[in-house]
Amino acid sequence: MIKQSVLIIDDESQIRRLLTITLQSNNYEVFEAATGQDGISAVSNNTPDLILLDLGLPDQSGHDVLKNLREWYSNPIVIISVQSGEEDIVKALDNGADDYLIKPFRTGELLARIRNAIRKAGGEANFSIAIFDNLTIDHANRMVKKNNEIVKLTVTEFNLLSLLSRNDGKVLTHHFLLKEVWGTHQQNESQYLRVFVAQLRKKIENDANRPRYIITESGIGYRFMGNTNF
Amino acid sequence: MNRYFFGPQKTINQHVIGLGVVVAISLLGLSLHNIIGYRVVAFMLMVGVSILAMFFDIIPVLVAATLSALIWDFFFIPPRYTLTVGTPEDRSLLVMYFLIALINAVLTNKIRKMEKAIKERDDKEKSLRFYNTLLNSLSHELRTPITTIIGSTDNLQTNSTMLSEEVKAELVNEISVASFRLNQQVENLLNMSRLESGAFQIKTDWVDMSDLLYKTLQRLDPNLSKYRVDVELPEQLPLFKLDFGLIEQVIYNLLINVTQHTPEGTLITIKAVCVRERLVLTIADNGNGFPDGEIDKVFDKFYRLKGSKTGGTGLGLSIVKGFVEAHGGTISLKNLQGHGSKFTIDIQTGKSHPFKIKDD
Numbered sequence: 001m002i003k004q005s006v007l008i009i010d011d012e013s014q015i016r017r018l019l020t021i022t023l024q025s026n027n028y029e030v031f032e033a034a035t036g037q038d039g040i041s042a043v044s045n046n047t048p049d050l051i052l053l054d055l056g057l058p059d060q061s062g063h064d065v066l067k068n069l070r071e072w073y074s075n076p077i078v079i080i081s082v083q084s085g086e087e088d089i090v091k092a093l094d095n096g097a098d099d100y101l102i103k104p105f106r107t108g109e110l111l112a113r114i115r116n117a118i119r120k121a122g123g124e125a126n127f128s129i130a131i132f133d134n135l136t137i138d139h140a141n142r143m144v145k146k147n148n149e150i151v152k153l154t155v156t157e158f159n160l161l162s163l164l165s166r167n168d169g170k171v172l173t174h175h176f177l178l179k180e181v182w183g184t185h186q187q188n189e190s191q192y193l194r195v196f197v198a199q200l201r202k203k204i205e206n207d208a209n210r211p212r213y214i215i216t217e218s219g220i221g222y223r224f225m226g227n228t229n230f
Numbered sequence: 231m232n233r234y235f236f237g238p239q240k241t242i243n244q245h246v247i248g249l250g251v252v253v254a255i256s257l258l259g260l261s262l263h264n265i266i267g268y269r270v271v272a273f274m275l276m277v278g279v280s281i282l283a284m285f286f287d288i289i290p291v292l293v294a295a296t297l298s299a300l301i302w303d304f305f306f307i308p309p310r311y312t313l314t315v316g317t318p319e320d321r322s323l324l325v326m327y328f329l330i331a332l333i334n335a336v337l338t339n340k341i342r343k344m345e346k347a348i349k350e351r352d353d354k355e356k357s358l359r360f361y362n363t364l365l366n367s368l369s370h371e372l373r374t375p376i377t378t379i380i381g382s383t384d385n386l387q388t389n390s391t392m393l394s395e396e397v398k399a400e401l402v403n404e405i406s407v408a409s410f411r412l413n414q415q416v417e418n419l420l421n422m423s424r425l426e427s428g429a430f431q432i433k434t435d436w437v438d439m440s441d442l443l444y445k446t447l448q449r450l451d452p453n454l455s456k457y458r459v460d461v462e463l464p465e466q467l468p469l470f471k472l473d474f475g476l477i478e479q480v481i482y483n484l485l486i487n488v489t490q491h492t493p494e495g496t497l498i499t500i501k502a503v504c505v506r507e508r509l510v511l512t513i514a515d516n517g518n519g520f521p522d523g524e525i526d527k528v529f530d531k532f533y534r535l536k537g538s539k540t541g542g543t544g545l546g547l548s549i550v551k552g553f554v555e556a557h558g559g560t561i562s563l564k565n566l567q568g569h570g571s572k573f574t575i576d577i578q579t580g581k582s583h584p585f586k587i588k589d590d
Contacts, residue, residue, distance in 0.1 A: 086475055087433070104413055174435070191436040191469050191582045198438055209444040209461075216445050219433075219475040 004118060005029040005046065009039035009065065010054035010080065015103075019052065022107050028114075034058075036065040043073055050118055051077045053097070055088055063091060070096040076117035080105075086219040093173050093220070100171070116169040130165055132226035135204055135213065137165050144204065151203050156181065160196050161204070164214060164224035173221040197222060244286045248294035251278045256301050268306035272327050275302055279331050283338035291339070295331035299324065360426065363532050364419070367544070371415050375408035382408075418545045421479070422531070425552040432473040432556045436582055439467055439502045439509070442474060446481045453486065456494040462501045470509045471580035476553040483546040484513050484573055491535065492517025492570075507578055509559075514572035519565040528563060 006028045008019050013034070020030045031046055033039035036057045043051065051069070055062035066077060076098040081089055089100045098117045101110060128140035136145040142158055144151045153161065159181050164172065174190050182192060197216075201208040215223045255278045259271035275298040283291045303313055307320050315321045382401040385393065393401070424430050440463050447459060481500075488498055496517045503510050520528065520535070527533045529551040534544040554561045559577030566572055 104409075194436050194438045194441070194469050198441065209440065210448060216441050218445070218478055219435075219473075 003027060003029040004049040005031065006114065007031045007033065007039065007042055007046065007048035007051045009033045009036065009042075009051060009057070009062075011035065011056070011058050012054075015054075019110075022110065023114075026111055036060040036062070039065060040068060043069060047073070047075070049075055049121075050114055051075070052080055052101075052114075053077055054080045055085070055092065056082065063088075063095065066092055066095050066097060074121075076121050078113055078117055090173050090175070090220055093171065094175055098170065120168075120170060130168075130226070132165070132168075132213065134206075135226075137162065139166075146204055153200075153203065157196055157200050157203070160193075161200055164222060165226055168224055168226035171217050171221055171223040175221075177221065241287060241290060244290035245293060248282050248286065248290045249297065251282060252294050252298045252301065254278075256298075256305065260305065263306060268302075268308075269323065271306050272302050272323065276327065276331060276334075280334050280338070283335045284342075288335060288339045291335040292332065295328070295335055299328045299331065302327065357426075360531070364422075367532055368419065372412060375412040375415075378408040379405050379412075418549060421549045422545050422552075425549065425556070430552075430556060432476060434471045434473050434557075434579070436469040437472040437474050437477065438469055439463065439511075442478055443481065443500060443502070446478050446485070450482065450485055453489050454498075457489065457492075458495070458497045460497060460499045462499065464503060466583070467502060468504050468581040468583045470504075470577070471582075472509070472557060472577070473553075476556065480550045480553050480575070481511075481513070483550045487546055488513065488515050488517070491520075496570075504581060507581060509575075509577045509579060509581075511575040511577075512572055514566065514570060516566075516570040519569065519571045520563065522565070525563055525565065529561070 004027075006023050008016050008023075008030065010016050010019070010032075011034050016032045016034070020032060023030045031042050031048060033042045036059050039051075039053070039057075042048075051073075053062055053066060053069075057065065062079070066079075069077060077096070079089065079092045079097045079100040080103060081092075081100055082103050085102075089102075092100065098120070099113050101113060128138065130137045130139070134147045136148075138144070139162055142162075144153055144158065144161065160177070163177065163180055174193055177193055178189065181196075182189065197214060198208070201211050201214055204213060205211045213225055215225055217223055252275065255274050256271075259268075259274055263271050279291065279295050279298055282294050300313070303315060303324055304311065307324065308316050315324055382405045386398060386401055390398075443461060443463070447454065447461070485498065488496070492515050496515050499512075499514045501512045501514075524533075524535055528535070529547050530544075531548045532544040533548075551561050554575055554577065557577045557579065559575060559579075561573060561575050563571060563573050
């Protein structure tokens with residue numbers, strides 16, 4: 001089996017070293033770049049299966065590198081950010097980043113995010129029926145079953161659940177969800193989203209207060225955890 | 231004195247107000263000068279200019295002083311309605327009026343500049359004190375875990391052959407615990423300096439309190455496993471406009487605080503209600519309560535209860551207070567009759583009734 005390759009773009013050599021050790025010992029081929037410019041050249045030379053991109057680079061903003069890459073590079077890009085950078089993260093996700101990690105992060109989480117992002121890149125789950133644990137989502141017939149019993153969902157509830165579940169494991173921003181489910185003119189009506197997520201949880205979760213499927217990402221959005229475990 | 235009116239104003243506004251004051255006093259003088267005499271009017275104008283000097287910049291005050299001298303000359307000094315001054319007495323009065331007004335304006339301006347300089351120095355001293363305390367706290371709270379990490383790694387590197395697997399695992403665990411403590415302290419210090427910088431801004435959006443509370447509780451699962459937690463939320467609690475991340479941090483810090491000051495098995499009761507346009511959130515415990523003499527100080531920066539457990543910079547609750555106040559809210563703490571204590575957060579904010587949103 002060909003090794004999957006990861007490019008690390010981060011100016012801190014210590015972080016690059018640590019990530020390289022971690023990834024190599026988990027059977028990834030690793031490339032490193034210390035600046036945005038080097039990172040972009042490295043991508044054009046090697047086309048990695050995934051990029052870990054630090055937002056704080058010395059020569060140019062990580063956002064600019066992301067925008068540049070997204071014009072011609074379609075594999076997953078996972079953002080690495082420092083704490084309390086919610087706005088940065090939302091901006092990066094809306095600009096095409098696939099996921100994010102906040103420093104300091106655990107090794108297990110890093111590997112899970114990388115695995116998940118690469119798996120997702122293999123193509124969006126295009127099954128007409130998706131099964132997660134005790135939840136079945138029949139996209140073709142717009143029907144949802146929990147423990148083999150039909151759950152009555154409204155049109156909007158179904159659209160929201162369908163969108164979330166088709167992006168299993170991926171964080172979707174408030175902005176994106178509002179745009180996709182309610183249309184562009186309702187982008188700022190975030191209260192709709194809160195209400196429908198709460199309603200959905202009541203219907204599909206075993207315990208709406210400790211959701212297993214629809215996870216809140218503070219200040220950023222929601223993440224559906226179907227067959228993904230972080 | 232109306233603060234808004236006389237507070238820092240744009241120069242153009244100062245000119246307009248200065249003109250207004252001079253004209254108003256002149257009109258008053260016109261109606262009264264038959265009774266009180268035109269010389270008293272000069273004193274009335276002088277009072278007006280002096281008051282302006284107390285609040286305005288030097289240029290608008292000088293303009294007002296010059297204008298008032300001209301008005302006095304033109305409308306009041308005989309022969310009236312000319313700029314000619316009749317008697318040598320009035321001539322010297324006019325010159326003196328003008329000089330006094332000028333000196334007044336310049337002196338007042340100087341005094342205000344000095345006041346400002348003193349205030350700046352005080353602020354500087356205050357922030358210097360803050361940073362000194364911060365550095366003291368830093369050196370202790372950060373060095374402890376760093377010492378642990380360096381010591382453990384030293385042992386692992388140099389004594390590797392001498393150490394049993396068990397001890398090695400223990401050292402690695404020490405490093406892990408110390409790193410997390412370090413991270414927690416850094417986060418607290420970052421939050422504090424964000425608040426202190428003054429450039430702190432909150433980003434509000436609609437928040438489902440139930441989602442926020444249970445998410446925070448889930449994050450705290452390891453810390454709360456030996457506590458009983460009771461959450462009481464009304465079925466139809468509206469959404470509130472809040473900064474999700476900050477309020478999450480507020481509740482997180484408050485709950486961590488409870489676990490630090492109460493014995494295991496304590497019952498923690500969390501309630502959120504909507505009172506008119508306000509979110510009222512309470513976190514109560516049936517622990518030992520706070521010592522009466524210290525209850526007012528718990529929100530102070532770097533304040534730690536006498537005899538409290540290790541760890542903690544004394545910043546947790548002052549960050550809580552800072553974040554609540556950034557929302558325009560208040561936080562209070564009181565001991566409960568009998569047992570325990572209760573934190574009450576009260577934030578006036580926008581609300582939205584979710585159950586009124588129609589679906590499809």
